[in-house]
Amino acid sequence: MPYIAVSALSHEGLVREHNEDSLTVGPWTLCATVTGNPQTLLFPLGDPCLVAVSDGLGGHPGGEVASALVARRLAAGGPELASEAAVRQILRECNSAVFAAAETDPGLTSMGSTVAGVVLLPESVIVFNVGDSRVYEVTDERLRRVSVDDSPPLEPGHRTTSMVTQTLGGSSRLSxxxxxxxxxxxxxxxxxxxxxxxxxxxxxxxxxxxxxxxASEQAEGMSERADGRAAFELWRSAIEAGGPDNITLALVRIGE
Known part of the structure; x- marks a missing residue:
């Protein structure tokens, strides 16, 4: 019987004082918390299953509040997300919810979050994102980015940018x-x-x-073991590169 395996972790990195990322895997959420090792969860492939990463905006107040709000709302609504229209609607609801929460507390004005994820259905996958968190398809040959960064064009000689052009929340007025x-x-x-x-x-x-x-080669065909090891090694690669930001990732595999 086909199933979904998700190996995930979340960590503050080496520079940030705390973790402003959140994670949604089916009904399970990990909000502004650090995991010491990858966690692997299994689900049957059938009803819609959502897996997403939300990243609180650095330099804005309440990043962890915004990302957690998004993660929990997606977890609650995930089982109903069987179409692109439904996913689009819940993301717009998340956006409104972030702004509404900020209005109740002046200390949270302009808080915001990015989000990226997938909804897994029996025969299809819906990929979604707002901001610069990413979704990649993993093949033997390469990583193929499926999400679309909401970022301005890169300057010559630069591989990345910290600027984003669209987020959930992130400004003083509803957008x-x-x-x-x-x-x-x-x-x-x-x-x-x-x-x-x-x-x-x-x-x-x-x-x-x-x-x-x-990691896949070292695990000798043991899929969940390979994904758990890969998740850890991905995290370690970011740490060895300086760990300049919070690190949250989920590896998703369709098994049988």
């Missing part, structure tokens, strides 16, 4: 969001990496793919 969405077929063996920019800013895509491939 609409236009989420990026796409749907693709889903089959046994398909794999996805969902992560905050604390992983992708310090570590190039080619290196990320090499880490995942090496």
């Amino acid at each position: 609409p969001v236009d989420p990026h969405l796409c749907t693709a077929p889903l089959a046994a063996g398909d794999r996805y990496l969902i992560c905050s920019d604390g992983l992708t800013d310090p570590v190039p895509d080619e290196e990320l793919h090499g880490v995942i491939r090496a």
Whole structure:
């Protein structure tokens, strides 16, 4: 019987004083908390299953509040997300909820969060994002970015930017969001990496793919063991590159 395996972790990195990232895996959330080791969760492939990373905006107040609000709202609504229209609607509701929460506390004015994730259905996957957290399809040959960064064009000689052009919340007045969405077929063996920019800013895509491939080879075909090891090694790559931001990631695999 097909199933979903998710290996995930979240960590503050080496520079930030606390973790402002949150994680949603089905009904389970990890909000502004640190995990010492990857956690692996298994679900049957059937009803909609949402896996997402939300990243509180650095330099704004209440990043951890915003990301947690998004994570919990997605977890509560996840079982109903069987179409792009439903995903678009809940992301717009998340945006409104972040602004509404900020209005109740002047100390949270302009708080915001990015979000990126997938909704796994029996025969298809819906990929979504707002901001610069990312979703990659993992193949033997490469990582293929499926999400779309909401970022300005990069300056010559720069690989990344800390600027984002669209977030959930993030300003003093309610602004609409236009989420990026796409749907693709889903089959046994398909794999996805969902992560905050604390992983992708310090570590190039080619290196990320090499880490995942090496973990798969070392695990000798044991899929969940490979993904848990890969999640740890991905985190370690970001730490060895300086760990400049919070690091949250989820490796998703369709098993059978």
